[in-house]
Amino acid sequence: MAKFDMVFEGGGAKGSVFVGALEVLQQNGHTHRRLIGTSAGAITVALVAAGYKPQEMLAAVNERLPNGKPRFSSFMDPPVASDFSDEQRDNSETMEALAHVDIPLVPERLERRVDRRLLDHLLEGRAYCHLFSLVECGGFFAGNNFLKWLIEKLGAKGIAADVTFPGFFAQTGTDLSLVASDTSDVEMLVLNHRTAPDLPIAWAVRMSMSIPFVWREVVWRAEWGLYRDRKKTGNIIVDGGVLSNFPIRLIDVQPAADPEIASLMGNTDADAAKNLGLLIDETLAVAGDANTIKTPLLLEHARTVQRLGRLVDTMMGAQDNDEIRAHESEICRLPAKGYGTTEFDMSQERLDALVEAGRNAMRVHLT
Numbered sequence: 001m002a003k004f005d006m007v008f009e010g011g012g013a014k015g016s017v018f019v020g021a022l023e024v025l026q027q028n029g030h031t032h033r034r035l036i037g038t039s040a041g042a043i044t045v046a047l048v049a050a051g052y053k054p055q056e057m058l059a060a061v062n063e064r065l066p067n068g069k070p071r072f073s074s075f076m077d078p079p080v081a082s083d084f085s086d087e088q089r090d091n092s093e094t095m096e097a098l099a100h101v102d103i104p105l106v107p108e109r110l111e112r113r114v115d116r117r118l119l120d121h122l123l124e125g126r127a128y129c130h131l132f133s134l135v136e137c138g139g140f141f142a143g144n145n146f147l148k149w150l151i152e153k154l155g156a157k158g159i160a161a162d163v164t165f166p167g168f169f170a171q172t173g174t175d176l177s178l179v180a181s182d183t184s185d186v187e188m189l190v191l192n193h194r195t196a197p198d199l200p201i202a203w204a205v206r207m208s209m210s211i212p213f214v215w216r217e218v219v220w221r222a223e224w225g226l227y228r229d230r231k232k233t234g235n236i237i238v239d240g241g242v243l244s245n246f247p248i249r250l251i252d253v254q255p256a257a258d259p260e261i262a263s264l265m266g267n268t269d270a271d272a273a274k275n276l277g278l279l280i281d282e283t284l285a286v287a288g289d290a291n292t293i294k295t296p297l298l299l300e301h302a303r304t305v306q307r308l309g310r311l312v313d314t315m316m317g318a319q320d321n322d323e324i325r326a327h328e329s330e331i332c333r334l335p336a337k338g339y340g341t342t343e344f345d346m347s348q349e350r351l352d353a354l355v356e357a358g359r360n361a362m363r364v365h366l367t
Contacts, residue, residue, distance in 0.1 A: 007037070010241040019057045036177045039211065094135075159172075181239060210238045254269070277330055
C-alpha cells in the first residue's frame with residue numbers, strides 16, 4: 001500500500017476513464033495525499049476530495065435522465081435569453097452591427113431602442129442564443145446544468161454550495177488544487193486554499209472545466225477576492241488545459257528549490273509521498289470499443305460541436321510534453337482513442353468500455 005500525490009489530466013467526457021482507474025487503485029489499498037486536476041481532472045479530484053468512493057463515482061457517471069439519456073449529456077445545455085444581462089446586450093457585437101444599419105422611417109433618436117428590441121426578439125430563439133453566447137461569452141453552451149450537478153454532488157457529502165477552499169480543506173483534510181487559465185492576464189492559475197482563499201470550490205471547478213468555445217467563460221467576481229494577493233475581478237477564466245493540461249511538476253519539485261512552487265503548493269515535502277499521474281492517452285485503443293456505436297449528435301448543432309471538439313482535442317493534446325517524458329514511469333496512461341472531448345451523450349456500451357479500459361490500465365501500471 002502506498003500514499004500518492006496525484007495529478008489528473010483534462011479530457012472532457014473522456015474523464016470517465018478515471019473512475020475505472022481509481023477503482024483498481026482503491027482495491028489495492030492505495031490512498032492519496034495531494035490532489036491536482038485540470039478540467040475533467042478537476043471534477044474528478046473535487047469529488048474524490050469530497051469523499052466519493054469509486055463505486056459512488058461510477059454511479060454518478062451512469063446516472064440517466066428521465067428520457068434515458070446520460071445525465072452528463074445535460075451538461076451541453078443551451079443558453080437562454082435570461083442568461084444575458086442588460087449590460088451584455090447593450091455592449092454586444094450585435095448592437096454594434098445594428099448601429100450601422102439605417103432603419104427606414106425610424107427617427108435616429110429611436111433607432112437604439114428599436115435595435116435593442118430587435119436583439120431581445122432574436123434572443124427568444126435558441127439558435128441565436130447559441131451564437132450570442134459564443135460571440136459574447138466565449139462558449140456555445142451555458143454550463144449551468146454542470147454547476148447545479150456539482151453543487152448537488154458536494155451537498156450529498158455535506159459540503160455547502162458556497163464553501164471556499166479553506167473551508168473545504170478544514171472539512172476534508174485534503175490538499176486540493178485546481179488548474180485554470182486566466183486569458184486576461186495570460187496566466188496559469190493554481191487554485192487552492194493558499195492562493196484563492198475566498199473562491200468557492202464549485203466555481204473553481206466550473207472555471208477549470210470551461211473548455212473554450214464549448215462552455216461560457218467564467219468572469220471572476222469581486223466577492224471571490226484575490227488570487228495570490230492580486231485582484232482578478234473582471235478577468236476571463238477558462239479551462240486550465242489551455243496553459244497546462246497535466247501539471248505534474250507541481251507535485252515533483254521541492255518547495256525549498258523553487259519559491260514559485262512554494263508559493264503555489266506550500267512547504268509540503270514532495271518526497272513524502274509517491275507521484276502518480278493519470279494521463280488520458282488518445283493513441284491507445286479502448287478494448288471492446290469496436291463493438292460499440294458512437295451516439296450521433298443532435299442535428300441542430302452537430303457540425304458546430306464536432307468542429308469545436310476537434311479543435312479542443314488538438315489544443316489539449318500538445319501540452320506538457322516535456323514534463324510527461326520526464327515522469328513517464330510515474331504516469332498511468334489511460335486509453336481513450338476514438339472518444340471525443342465533448343462526447344457526453346455516449347452510449348452505455350461505450351461508457352462501460354471506457355471505464356473498463358481505465359481498470360485495465362491501472363492494473364498494468366501497478367504491476
